[in-house]
Amino acid sequence: MADGGQTTERTPREEAVLATLDRQAAALGHLRDLAESATGDDQALGWVTLEAAADRAVRDHEPLLRARRLEALAPDLAAHQAGLEHHRRAAAHALSLLDAGVRRDAERRRGRRVAVIGKGGAGKSMISATVARLLARQGRRVFCADLDSCHGTGYSLGIGTTFAELPPEALEEHGGSSYGWRLATGLLPHQAVERHAVTAPDGVRFLTLGKIGDPAEQRARRSVVALRQILGGFAEPGWDLVGDLEAGPTTPFERYHSFAEQVVVVVGPAWRSALTARRLLPIVAGVPTIIVSNRFRDEPDHEGLAPEVRVPFDPAVADAERAGLAPLDEAPGSPAMQACAQLVELLTRDLHQTDNHREAVR
Amino acid sequence: MRIAVTGKGGAGKSTVSGALARHLARRGHTVVAVDADPNPNLALCLGLPQETVETMEPILNALLASGHTHNDPKPDPEDLLTRYGLQAPGGVVVVATGKIERPSNACLCCGSHNTTRSFFGGLNADDRIVLADLEAGLNDLLWARPGPDDVVLAVAEPSAKAVEVARRAVAIAQGMGVQRILGVANRAESERDVAALSEALGIEVLPVAEDPAVEKADEQAMAPFDLDDTSPAMADIARLADWVLQA
Numbered sequence: 001m002a003d004g005g006q007t008t009e010r011t012p013r014e015e016a017v018l019a020t021l022d023r024q025a026a027a028l029g030h031l032r033d034l035a036e037s038a039t040g041d042d043q044a045l046g047w048v049t050l051e052a053a054a055d056r057a058v059r060d061h062e063p064l065l066r067a068r069r070l071e072a073l074a075p076d077l078a079a080h081q082a083g084l085e086h087h088r089r090a091a092a093h094a095l096s097l098l099d100a101g102v103r104r105d106a107e108r109r110r111g112r113r114v115a116v117i118g119k120g121g122a123g124k125s126m127i128s129a130t131v132a133r134l135l136a137r138q139g140r141r142v143f144c145a146d147l148d149s150c151h152g153t154g155y156s157l158g159i160g161t162t163f164a165e166l167p168p169e170a171l172e173e174h175g176g177s178s179y180g181w182r183l184a185t186g187l188l189p190h191q192a193v194e195r196h197a198v199t200a201p202d203g204v205r206f207l208t209l210g211k212i213g214d215p216a217e218q219r220a221r222r223s224v225v226a227l228r229q230i231l232g233g234f235a236e237p238g239w240d241l242v243g244d245l246e247a248g249p250t251t252p253f254e255r256y257h258s259f260a261e262q263v264v265v266v267v268g269p270a271w272r273s274a275l276t277a278r279r280l281l282p283i284v285a286g287v288p289t290i291i292v293s294n295r296f297r298d299e300p301d302h303e304g305l306a307p308e309v310r311v312p313f314d315p316a317v318a319d320a321e322r323a324g325l326a327p328l329d330e331a332p333g334s335p336a337m338q339a340c341a342q343l344v345e346l347l348t349r350d351l352h353q354t355d356n357h358r359e360a361v362r
Numbered sequence: 363m364r365i366a367v368t369g370k371g372g373a374g375k376s377t378v379s380g381a382l383a384r385h386l387a388r389r390g391h392t393v394v395a396v397d398a399d400p401n402p403n404l405a406l407c408l409g410l411p412q413e414t415v416e417t418m419e420p421i422l423n424a425l426l427a428s429g430h431t432h433n434d435p436k437p438d439p440e441d442l443l444t445r446y447g448l449q450a451p452g453g454v455v456v457v458a459t460g461k462i463e464r465p466s467n468a469c470l471c472c473g474s475h476n477t478t479r480s481f482f483g484g485l486n487a488d489d490r491i492v493l494a495d496l497e498a499g500l501n502d503l504l505w506a507r508p509g510p511d512d513v514v515l516a517v518a519e520p521s522a523k524a525v526e527v528a529r530r531a532v533a534i535a536q537g538m539g540v541q542r543i544l545g546v547a548n549r550a551e552s553e554r555d556v557a558a559l560s561e562a563l564g565i566e567v568l569p570v571a572e573d574p575a576v577e578k579a580d581e582q583a584m585a586p587f588d589l590d591d592t593s594p595a596m597a598d599i600a601r602l603a604d605w606v607l608q609a
Contacts, residue, residue, distance in 0.1 A: 120372035121373065150500060246498070249462035250497070283463075325522075
């Protein structure tokens with residue numbers, strides 16, 4: 001039977017995918033407008049941000065092109081891919097016309113996208129929160145998301161609570177999205193952050209999942225897709241994103257880290273923490289990783305897990321964690337906080353190294 | 363009897379579960395230890411060697427490898443236990459529900475929760491103790507669905523975050539009608555740590571002392587129970603066994 005011109009009915013799943021593509025196309029279009037209309041240094045920042053975003057989008061789009069469940073969307077998927085490639089080429093061309101020094105400065109200003117993973121208790125939240133605040137102290141705009149259904153990051157940020165949920169008006173029910181909810185139509189990721197995120201010390205903007213444990217309301221499930229959409233679709237130039245993932249392999253397996261360009265793997269001194277890290281590395285393969293040893297005393301490195309940063313054991317940090325306070329406020333200048341500053345330096349160093357790595361992976 | 367051990371990641375669930383299972387087995391009980399964490403470590407805390415722990419085949423991974431799909435009839439939990447259970451020291455039988463190893467298209471995580479539920483509820487617990495060491499966080503507790511006759515241990519270390527997670531775990535268990543819920547103040551360094559947890563949870567709390575022997579065992583990849591079964595923490599976990607067994 002000929003199907004030319006015939007409109008087929010979309011499944012909820014297909015609708016959700018198309019909505020995601022539309023959202024992505026709108027975000028990249030928005031970035032391109034910003035780059036084209038910006039002047040001076042902001043123009044370079046716009047183009048490097050667009051290039052990175054298009055690059056990430058192309059990478060994320062590839063599995064969709066191969067997905068058998070989405071065969072019916074083949075023309076839409078191909079058109080979207082062409083659009084992504086077009087943005088990528090436009091950005092590369094604009095950047096090729098820029099002075100190398102201007103481009104490097106823009107790369108430094110370009111927002112970092114960092115996911116933090118590790119075994120439970122390894123120190124993910126402490127490191128996420130401290131890194132977020134130290135980035136903000138450099139004058140950068142920072143959005144920190146607690147993706148753990150057992151929130152803890154808020155204490156380490158110093159807001160005295162673990163809870164900063166998206167309000168109901170930022171969410172909408174949708175059958176095709178996993179868990180049945182998504183970010184409200186028309187609400188752009190940076191708008192969600194500007195309107196709804198809590199402002200933590202040093203100006204870090206902060207959101208958490210809803211609370212788990214209320215089976216009737218399913219609040220955690222309701223907000224998880226929206227929070228991931230905010231991280232994945234964020235398109236304002238110059239924002240750093242820090243995502244604190246849930247303990248263990250489940251959320252990396254579900255690719256909660258897919259928004260990130262760098263993954264920090266936190267390893268504690270215990271053998272089991274190292275075992276977890278070894279299990280996590282293949283799950284996040286393809287994204288550059290930085291291994292951080294936390295609560296380091298003087299034990300030998302775990303085999304195959306030589307850390308780039310060692311955060312020493314520090315009783316003052318342990319006391320802050322006990323009390324639910326920010327180590328950065330309670331133990332400023334401590335060796336542990338200095339090590340976190342060292343991690344921030346690594347994260348904000350020239351991204352060329354990671355770019356090369358990405359090329360190699362591709 | 364069924365026991366579910368829950369709490370924040372790193373709170374000490376596996377350490378407490380492993381030593382508790384060994385203490386219960388020593389008192390003559392048949393103990394089935396279920397590692398419900400997709401990052402399974404319990405076998406190590408029960409005293410199985412590192413190589414065995416890494417090669418151990420969790421139920422879900424084995425079923426998927428053999429071509430089982432969710433359209434096939436649900437396998438009998440007792441049969442799965444016979445096939446995939448491993449004999450650990452002290453007579454404890456240990457089985458893992460599912461391990462996440464690499465990116466794949468199969469949804470292992472819901473599968474592992476599902477396996478936990480059918481296993482925790484489906485195994486005969488009339489004349490033996492089924493002890494489940496749950497995944498970090500609260501999600502697995504919702505899936506495991508302990509009932510009025512079951513025991514829930516909410517483990518916390520002395521950090522504000524861990525105490526908060528335990529507090530919510532207790533509220534969830536109470537909401538499910540669980541009668542016997544105990545708070546476990548792990549790595550307690552003082553009475554104040556125990557009191558803080560007790561006050562937050564509003565239920566009975568027992569301490570498991572901060573103990574260098576546990577840390578030493580972990581660094582050597584062995585079970586604390588096998589390193590020194592009379593160390594302060596192991597002695598405290600013996601008191602947890604008393605509490606669990608009191609009628």
